[in-house]
Amino acid sequence: MSSGLWHSVRTLETVETPSTPRTSLLDPSGMGLFDATISTGPYWWCVATLAIGCVVICTWARLRPGRWSPRAAKVVGAVLLSDCVVDTVRQFVDGTWSLRTSLPLALCNFALLVAAAACWWRFRVFVELTYFWALAGTVQGLVTPDLDVPFAHVEFFEYVIGHTLIIVAALFLVVGMRIEPRKGSVLRASFITYIYVGFVGLIDALIDANYMFLRHGPHQWTLLRLMGPYPWYLVSGVVIVPLFFSLLYSPFWFARRRDDASVRPMSVSLRSRR
Numbered sequence: 001m002s003s004g005l006w007h008s009v010r011t012l013e014t015v016e017t018p019s020t021p022r023t024s025l026l027d028p029s030g031m032g033l034f035d036a037t038i039s040t041g042p043y044w045w046c047v048a049t050l051a052i053g054c055v056v057i058c059t060w061a062r063l064r065p066g067r068w069s070p071r072a073a074k075v076v077g078a079v080l081l082s083d084c085v086v087d088t089v090r091q092f093v094d095g096t097w098s099l100r101t102s103l104p105l106a107l108c109n110f111a112l113l114v115a116a117a118a119c120w121w122r123f124r125v126f127v128e129l130t131y132f133w134a135l136a137g138t139v140q141g142l143v144t145p146d147l148d149v150p151f152a153h154v155e156f157f158e159y160v161i162g163h164t165l166i167i168v169a170a171l172f173l174v175v176g177m178r179i180e181p182r183k184g185s186v187l188r189a190s191f192i193t194y195i196y197v198g199f200v201g202l203i204d205a206l207i208d209a210n211y212m213f214l215r216h217g218p219h220q221w222t223l224l225r226l227m228g229p230y231p232w233y234l235v236s237g238v239v240i241v242p243l244f245f246s247l248l249y250s251p252f253w254f255a256r257r258r259d260d261a262s263v264r265p266m267s268v269s270l271r272s273r274r
């Protein structure tokens with residue numbers, strides 16, 4: 001099995017073979033064994049450093065907007081795309097690239113490409129997808145890493161930079177540059193997510209792969225365990241997706257409600273003076 005960007009995902013998304021054990025719908029072991037490892041020390045120092053940088057540039061962009069903001073967004077997008085390219089090239093050089101495990105079809109992989117496009121062109125739908133996918137999905141991969149490579153290994157930096165910068169891109173665009181999700185963005189992002197999952201499921205069936213764990217559960221423990229064993233976590237996901245997205249959209253919904261409430265008394269006062 002190949003290793004590379006999103007190592008924790010790719011080591012789990014193994015191709016089912018005849019030796020893969022079948023589990024019943026109610027068997028919790030279908031979600032894998034609780035043997036995932038979490039890197040400490042250098043990993044969390046790197047994440048903390050990037051998190052501090054995210055707070056700084058988001059705050060600065062919000063308080064001091066200017067021409068530098070779009071340029072900074074493009075830099076983030078370029079680094080994201082470079083992270084993907086470096087990973088792919090390394091796999092080809094190592095001879096570990098595989099059609100069934102190395103395509104950028106896992107949601108985090110695809111979110112990286114969407115985030116890069118959002119940073120460059122700032123299309124609203126790309127920004128919305130980056131925001132929802134990053135905070136509803138990529139954050140989980142960042143706080144529960146499964147890295148078995150030492151610090152300073154190229155794969156270590158691919159994982160940390162890729163995961164962290166997707167979140168940085170989402171917050172910088174939405175919070176820093178104020179490109180906020182629009183009304184209807186929850187339904188729109190949910191619908192696109194469902195379509196994408198269906199597309200990946202079709203690819204899985206055609207090439208006998210298991211991207212996004214759509215054909216069987218992971219062999220190691222993941223947060224999917226909290227959603228039930230396979231295939232029930234797929235059913236749970238259909239419900240959880242719009243709920244998560246609604247939670248992420250709620251600050252903007254409340255802000256708009258507050259703004260509307262403050263505008264109405266002023267308009268009533270102006271009409272009463274006429």
